Amino acid sequence: MSHPTNRARVMRVVLPVVLIALAAMPLIGSPFVLHLAVLACLNVVIVTGLALVARTGQLSLGHAAFVALGAYGSVLAEREWGLGFVTAGLVGIVLAGIVAAGLGWVILRLRGVYFVLVTFAFGELMRLALLDGSTFTGGANGIANIPPARFLGLVFDTRLSFYGLALGAAVLSVVFLVRLARKPLGHAFDAVHDNPPLAESTGLSVHRLQVLAFVVGSALAGLGGVLQARYVGYVSPESFNTAISVGLVIMLVIGGRRSVWGPLVGALVLTPLPELFRGAVQTQHIFYGAALILILRFLPQGLAGVLSLRSKEPV
Numbered sequence: 001m002s003h004p005t006n007r008a009r010v011m012r013v014v015l016p017v018v019l020i021a022l023a024a025m026p027l028i029g030s031p032f033v034l035h036l037a038v039l040a041c042l043n044v045v046i047v048t049g050l051a052l053v054a055r056t057g058q059l060s061l062g063h064a065a066f067v068a069l070g071a072y073g074s075v076l077a078e079r080e081w082g083l084g085f086v087t088a089g090l091v092g093i094v095l096a097g098i099v100a101a102g103l104g105w106v107i108l109r110l111r112g113v114y115f116v117l118v119t120f121a122f123g124e125l126m127r128l129a130l131l132d133g134s135t136f137t138g139g140a141n142g143i144a145n146i147p148p149a150r151f152l153g154l155v156f157d158t159r160l161s162f163y164g165l166a167l168g169a170a171v172l173s174v175v176f177l178v179r180l181a182r183k184p185l186g187h188a189f190d191a192v193h194d195n196p197p198l199a200e201s202t203g204l205s206v207h208r209l210q211v212l213a214f215v216v217g218s219a220l221a222g223l224g225g226v227l228q229a230r231y232v233g234y235v236s237p238e239s240f241n242t243a244i245s246v247g248l249v250i251m252l253v254i255g256g257r258r259s260v261w262g263p264l265v266g267a268l269v270l271t272p273l274p275e276l277f278r279g280a281v282q283t284q285h286i287f288y289g290a291a292l293i294l295i296l297r298f299l300p301q302g303l304a305g306v307l308s309l310r311s312k313e314p315v
Contacts, residue, residue: 070222256302
C-alpha cells in the first residue's frame with residue numbers, strides 16, 4: 001500500500017493534468033458538448049455556494065431562489081437603470097447577499113429539518129413573488145432578449161467565448177473553496193459543523209459563522225444567476241423552482257458534501273444527465289434516486305471521497 005504522503009504528491013501532479021484535459025475537451029467537441037460544459041461550469045459556481053452553507057452543518061432547499069435574485073437583480077438593474085454588465089452583476093450578487101443576511105439571521109437558529117423546510121418555503125415564496133410581480137419580472141413569460149455579457153472590452157456572445165468566462169468563474173470558485181478550507185475561518189466552519197456546542201464553548205459564534213457562510217454561499221449562487229441569465233438570454237420563475245434546488249443538493253451530495261472537490265465532481269457528473277434524459281424525464285428521476293441511495297449507502301463522503309480528497313485534507 002502506498003504511503004498517504006506519496007499518494008498526496010501524486011494527486012497534486014495528476015489532478016491538475018486531469019482538470020486541464022477536462023477543460024480542454026469541449027474546445028474540440030461538438031457545440032452540444034460545449035453547451036453542456038458551460039452549464040457544468042455555472043453549476044460548479046452555484047453548488048460551491050451550497051457547499052459553503054453545508055460546511056456549517058445546514059442544508060438549504062431554497063438555493064435556487066438566490067440564483068434567481070442574482071439573475072433578476074442584474075437584468076433589471078441593467079434594463080431599468082442602464083448599468084453595464086459588471087455593475088449590474090454586482091447589484092444582483094449584493095442583492096442575493098443582503099436577502100441571505102436578513103433571512104439567515106432569523107432562520108439559522110433553526111436546526112435540521114426545520115431549517116430545510118423554511119428554506120423550501122422561501123424558495124417557493126420567491127418563485128410566486130416573481131410570478132406575481134409581472135410589471136417588472138414579466139410574470140410567467142419571464143424576461144427575454146437579455147444582452148450578452150460584456151467584460152474588459154470583450155463581448156461574450158458565442159458559446160465558445162462564454163465558456164471561457166464561465167470556466168474562469170468556476171475555477172475561481174473552486175480555488176476559493178480550497179483556500180478557505182485551509183484557513184482558520186474554514187476550520188471554524190468545520191468545527192461548527194462537527195460540534196456546535198463545543199465550538200461555542202471555545203469562543204466561536206456559531207450563529208454568526210453560519211450567517212456568514214449563508215451570505216457568501218448565497219452571493220455565489222447570485223453570481224451563477226448573473227452568468228446564467230446572460231448565457232441563456234432569458235429568465236423566468238420556472239427556471240428557479242424547487243426542482244432546481246433539489247438538483248443542486250443532489251449534485252452536492254453525490255459529489256461530496258464535506259469535500260472541496262464535491263461541487264466540481266457533482267456538477268461534472270450530473271449536469272449532462274437532464275440533457276441526455278430529456279426525452280425520458282421519469283428515467284432521469286429514477287436514476288437520481290438510485291444514485292442517491294447507492295452513494296449514501298456505499299460512499300457517504302461522495303464520489304470525491306473515492307480519491308480521499310476530503311475537505312479536511314485538501315489537495
